[in-house]
Amino acid sequence: MAIESTLVLIKPDGLKKSLTGNILTRLSEAKLVIIGAKVVHVTPELAMGHYEHLKEKPFFPELVRYLTGEIHNIRRVIAFVYHGEDAIQRIRDLVGSTNPEEANPVSIRGAYGRITTSGVFENIVHASSSREDAEKEIKLWFKPREIVEKLYPVKEVMLNNVKEEVWE
Ligand code: DAT
């Protein structure tokens, strides 16, 4: 077992269904620490970057509309970085499988997700699925100073005459 970090997003359907407290309570069973948290307005660019690996899929345009909140008219998600032993698998186990109809019924996706008539998997939360994905996703959603652990190398740049840390 290893110390890992993982990205969790409460997607627009999770917010619309008012599940934030419930999701955080369930995820607390993983016995991990939250080292970053914020509300994010999701632009199409951010959504496309996040789901880059699926850009050839027929459901990609709908997936981008889902994450930006266009479908639910909720233009935000809540993003978290969880940190600790075996974080990626522990969170995935509580989140459940991608397809909410096939997910363990007591997992978050199994309990609250659905498939829409147009075929979108509305599965409530995102959770990173490998170390490689977690690093890519955490760097996409968070700046170094928004996380209270030094996870990955950073460099300093000057932005409008102010020093800022960015991922190396
Ligand atoms: P996960 O979110 O479990 O990591 P993924 O990375 O393969 O799954 O896909 C990202 C999202 O894309 C997923 O949460 C829902 C959507 N998706 C995946 N496969 C799909 C499919 N066959 N039909 C509709 N949506 C799908």
Ligand code: MG
């Ligand atoms: Mg994935």
